Amino acid sequence: MSQRLRERPAGERLREPPGCGRRDDRSVGGELEAFYFGFGDEDAYVIADMPDNVAAAALALAVNASGAVATKTVVLLTVEEVDEAAKRSVDYRPPGG
Secondary structure, eight states: OEEEEOOOOTTOOOOOOTTOSHHHHHTTTOEEEEEEEOSSSOSEEEEEEOSSHHHHHHHHHHHHHHSSOEEEEOOOOOHHHHHHHHHSOOOOOOTTO
C-alpha cells in the first residue's frame, strides 16, 4: 500500500497522482489493485500487487524523485506470511537482558 500526498494549488481538482497508474505499476511487474481518495494527511491510497519489495521500492523511488507527490510505502503481509513468520525461531534478547 502506498499513501500519496500531493501539493497542488488551491481549487485545483485532484486526479490520480503520478505513480498509481497501470502503466507505472506494470513497468516494474506489478498491478494496480485499488485507488482511494482519503481525508486527513494523505490525499490518496494506492494498493498495488508488486512481485517483490525491490519492485515496490523502485516505483516509490521514481515517483518520489518526480517531486510531484510524496509517497509512504507500507508493505502488507498475507495471513500465510504472518503464519510462516510466527513459526520461525528467533534468537533475540532485549537490550540489557
